[in-house]
Amino acid sequence: MWRLYHYSLCPFSRKVRLALAEKSVPTELVGEHPWEGRDAFLALNPAGQTPVVTSASEDVVLADSTAILEYFEETVRDSPLMGSGPLERAEVRRVIAWFDQKFFAEVGVILLQERMWHRIITRQPPNTTLLRQAHQAVEGHLDYLEYLLDHRRWLGGSTFSLADIAAAAHVSVVDYLGGIDWKTHDLAKQWYSAIKSRPSFRPLLTERTAGLVPPNHYDKLDF
Numbered sequence: 406m407w408r409l410y411h412y413s414l415c416p417f418s419r420k421v422r423l424a425l426a427e428k429s430v431p432t433e434l435v436g437e438h439p440w441e442g443r444d445a446f447l448a449l450n451p452a453g454q455t456p457v458v459t460s461a462s463e464d465v466v467l468a469d470s471t472a473i474l475e476y477f478e479e480t481v482r483d484s485p486l487m488g489s490g491p492l493e494r495a496e497v498r499r500v501i502a503w504f505d506q507k508f509f510a511e512v513g514v515i516l517l518q519e520r521m522w523h524r525i526i527t528r529q530p531p532n533t534t535l536l537r538q539a540h541q542a543v544e545g546h547l548d549y550l551e552y553l554l555d556h557r558r559w560l561g562g563s564t565f566s567l568a569d570i571a572a573a574a575h576v577s578v579v580d581y582l583g584g585i586d587w588k589t590h591d592l593a594k595q596w597y598s599a600i601k602s603r604p605s606f607r608p609l610l611t612e613r614t615a616g617l618v619p620p621n622h623y624d625k626l627d628f
């Protein structure tokens with residue numbers, strides 16, 4: 406049994422959690438607040454970031470979501486999630502990087518700071534200018550997601566892959582924090598609805614963070 410140190414609203418943790426569920430890797434979840442900087446957690450990952458995956462005896466310790474997923478892709482043959490062939494794999498990696506870097510910097514981290522951190526930790530009002538910028542950015546990202554889906558079945562190519570998992574992980578956190586208006590994004594909505602209905606996604610959608618209520622549509626398949 407593997408152990409995943411995660412924070413429920415951390416998109417990188419969600420990415421690992423979803424991929425391990427897709428690959429049927431038995432995993433025990435351990436909740437971690439990375440900002441607390443627990444000594445035992447820092448000993449596992451000096452970067453102090455979730456997610457971290459360890460073997461039961463902690464002789465294997467893996468950190469950084471993409472490094473973790475590549476490890477399991479190499480060691481667990483079932484349900485391959487990287488696409489087939491070098492070109493498709495390069496595209497899957499590109500889309501993962503898009504969401505992990507660009508989407509997170511322009512949207513995810515702002516929503517987490519303004520709607521999670523300020524509400525439940527610092528108790529400060531959110532910065533509405535930053536929120537407005539994030540809302541504008543999310544529109545551009547959903548347009549791009551729809552452009553990709555206009556040209557292929559899944560985000561990384563013809564098969565469901567880590568590109569879809571990474572994107573859905575980031576989108577789900579922003580959706581929990583009320584940052585997505587689905588009304589004008591039918592194609593993105595269809596894609597997300599298909600992902601929401603996967604068994605790997607269901608437990609994640611039922612989880613709640615104390616003090617933060619998601620919008621009504623958050624866990625609905627038909628939203």
Ligand SMILES: N[C@@H](CCC(=O)N[C@@H](CS)C(=O)NCC(=O)O)C(=O)O
Pocket residue numbers: 412414415416417418439440452453454455456468469470471505
């Ligand atoms: N590149 C890392 C990023 C992980 C990350 O940024 N985790 C955030 C939570 S979502 C964190 O732990 N932040 C605390 C910190 O950076 O000190 C990955 O892919 O795992």
